[in-house]
Amino acid sequence: MENLPRIPWYRVEQLIAEGGTARVYLGKDLRSGYPVAIKELKIRHFKNPVIKQKFKEMEAQMYLYMQHPNIPKLVDFIDMKETEQLFIVMEFVEGRSLEYFIYREIGLIPEQRALPMFLKILDTVGYLHRKGVLHLDIKSNNVMIQSDGNLKLIDLGIASRISEATSSTGFGTPAYMPAEQAEKGQVGKYTDIFALGIMLFEMLTGHLPFTSDNPNPRQNLAEIRHKIKYAPVPPMIQYYPMISNELQQIVERALAKNPSSRYQSCEEFASAIKGFMKSKKY
Numbered sequence: 001m002e003n004l005p006r007i008p009w010y011r012v013e014q015l016i017a018e019g020g021t022a023r024v025y026l027g028k029d030l031r032s033g034y035p036v037a038i039k040e041l042k043i044r045h046f047k048n049p050v051i052k053q054k055f056k057e058m059e060a061q062m063y064l065y066m067q068h069p070n071i072p073k074l075v076d077f078i079d080m081k082e083t084e085q086l087f088i089v090m091e092f093v094e095g096r097s098l099e100y101f102i103y104r105e106i107g108l109i110p111e112q113r114a115l116p117m118f119l120k121i122l123d124t125v126g127y128l129h130r131k132g133v134l135h136l137d138i139k140s141n142n143v144m145i146q147s148d149g150n151l152k153l154i155d156l157g158i159a160s161r162i163s164e165a166t167s168s169t170g171f172g173t174p175a176y177m178p179a180e181q182a183e184k185g186q187v188g189k190y191t192d193i194f195a196l197g198i199m200l201f202e203m204l205t206g207h208l209p210f211t212s213d214n215p216n217p218r219q220n221l222a223e224i225r226h227k228i229k230y231a232p233v234p235p236m237i238q239y240y241p242m243i244s245n246e247l248q249q250i251v252e253r254a255l256a257k258n259p260s261s262r263y264q265s266c267e268e269f270a271s272a273i274k275g276f277m278k279s280k281k282y
Helices: 049-064 098-105 111-130 179-184 189-205 217-230 245-254 266-280
Strands: 010-018 022-029 035-041 074-080 085-091 143-145 151-153
Touching: 010 035, 049 074, 098 143, 098 189, 111 151, 111 189, 111 266, 179 217, 189 245, 189 266, 245 266
Parallel strands: none
Antiparallel strands: 010 022, 022 035, 035 085, 074 085, 143 151
16 A cells, blocks of 8 residues: 555545656545645755755745636645645646547547637636746646536646746656757746647647657657657648648747747737637637
């Protein structure tokens, strides 16, 4: 049986995810009876006490001020100084991931349905950016669709304040990661914009634009990164004949090789999509 942490007022039931900086558990609030997601931050990895304290303060502030219908709500923040454990208790989001719907249920999503959904995701990421936060791991598996159709953007586990973000090569998902991040650790709003472009391509076609079939994990990763850096964006029409050239151009700009050529904000990206939808009378 796995060694689960013990936290006052909560019962930790099982580990559901683990990344480089955190573990996420399914738990129960013993006062309300509601299920919760409990994120344990791996602060014991920080040897310098000043850096450790700064990290704790940043995490607390990042979640405390997030009030958006498409971001899970903060329930509690528990700093157990005796054991050097830090827990962030969040609303537990029930539902299926966007990735699940694309690859296991419906396949590609027709643009009349995909674009309004994507605008909600853009609004959510734009909210993070206005709060000074980069997500840095945007992907279809981190968008949850609830039974009522509402979306939740989850896993802020590697999110970083824009003012603090200078290097991030070790985190993120390779198929969604722009070349400047993978090679130099260079991140900014344009990092999230690129990942959003990948997600839009994926929603509209049922495929990722840059992939590899190589069974060797290291070579597979190298091929994906090479394609992201050098290969043009595949024509979406090969997956869905009804895709228009205007929509192809919108996706291509989001996936531009040069960060300065991409949309410079989620609002600019959304404006392009809204203009397209207006021209099509969606």
